[in-house]
Structure formats: C-alpha cells, structure tokens
Amino acid sequence: MSSILFEIKDSIAFIALNRPEKYNAFNREMALLLQEKLEECKAPSIRCVYITGAGKAFCSGQDLDEVVDPKGPKVVNIVSDHYNPIISKIRYLEKPVMAAVNGVAAGAGANLAIGCDIVVAKRSASFIQAFSKIGLVPDTGGTFFLPRLVGLQKAFALTMLGDKLSADEAEKMGMIYKTLPDETFNEDSIAIATTLSQLPTKALALTKKALNQSFISSFEEQLHAEEVLQQRASATKDFKEGVQAFLEKRNPNFTGE
Incomplete structure (x- = not known):
C-alpha cells in the first residue's frame, strides 16, 4: 500500500500520510512521494490542498528505525533532501494548503502542520516539539514558523523542554487556526477546504505571497509589495x-482565473 494516499475531488487535493502502523512517521519513501504529490498540486484544476494522517496520528515525525539503519540516509540528508523541499513546496505553492491534524503531531510532523497556511486540529490532538528529547534541533521550518506564531519565549520553551500541547492550548497560543470537535472533525475540516476551493484562487495565491514576503520585508517594502500584488489581483x-456580484447583490461564482 502506498505511504501517501492522494485523491482529487471537487477541486481539492486530499493528501493523507499513510503509515498508520508507525503513526505516519516519515521515511524516505513517504517524504519523496509527498514531494511528488505536492508537485502535482500545481495543476490549475486544484484549488486547495488538504493534508491529514491515516489512522490515529497526523505524523509522529521521523522514523528513527531509518536513522539508525547503517544503509539509511544520514540525518543531514534527511533534512536537506526530505523536509526542506517539502516545506518549501508548501510555502511556495500558489494555492491554500490546509493541515487537518487528526491526532498527535510530533517533531517534523508538528512543523509540517504549522508550516501550512491554515491548521485545524481535533480537540483530542496534540503537538510536540520532540527534537530535544533525542538531542536534535527543530527542523522542517520549525525554527522559522514557531517563534513567529507564538513568540520567542514560548518557542524557546516548547523546543527546549519538549512540552506536549493539547490542541486547545495550541489554538490559544496562536499556533493553529482552531480546534474542531472529534465527532465532526472530518466534515468540519473538509467544509473549510471546500470554502477555500471556491474562493478566488489567484487572489489567495497573491495573499500568500504577500504574507510570505512580510517575514523579511521592511514596512516600506511591504507597502510596495501590496501595491504590485494588488495590481495583479485586479487584473483577474x-x-x-466579485465586483459584479457585489453590485448585483448575488453570490459570486469564482473560477480561479
């Protein structure tokens, strides 16, 4: 069975990490296949990407059996060849990418989640920066996104102490968008993805570009970026x-063009 499940339905690409017996821990095969599927998500017919986990977990991080295997990849290569390309593809994909965290998200799994554009989680889910427990540094973009989401003090504490956060705590801290009831998690999270898939895709892509750029821009540079990107959005x-629907007092029918 494939370590990544992939389905396109109603303009949404559904990606499920599929090693449930390992709590969806990453090995080389799964990491490279996820990269491949994210590349496929560049297709114009796909207007939203929805990432979740099969079984009880979202992703428990790196499969350590692979790390200790003498024939397996070295840790540095796991970061450079597996995780860096994955998180880069998510950040530069010109459409919304949503993480639906259905269970534990630990290590690289936690940072894969918070590197997505919108993160929702089951109320019973949890997040753990597990790296310090085995003498490693947070990767998969964690040292970039975490302090920007929760502040430097909390980022230091979470990464150094390796505290386990409930989904409710993660929401209150600003790490994720919101928690959803376990009983209705699938339908509630897919409803958000459906809404995203029906919005003006190019405008969302330009919004994503503006927010990505804001991390490294000065105030003046960001104002200029807004001006340039707004010009592009207004040509779609x-x-x-959207304007015509507003004037006619009806719901817009966006096509992603």
Missing part, C-alpha cells in the same frame, strides 16, 4: 466577477 477574472 475573479476580481471582475
């Missing part, structure tokens, strides 16, 4: 449709 068919 969806902008014209």
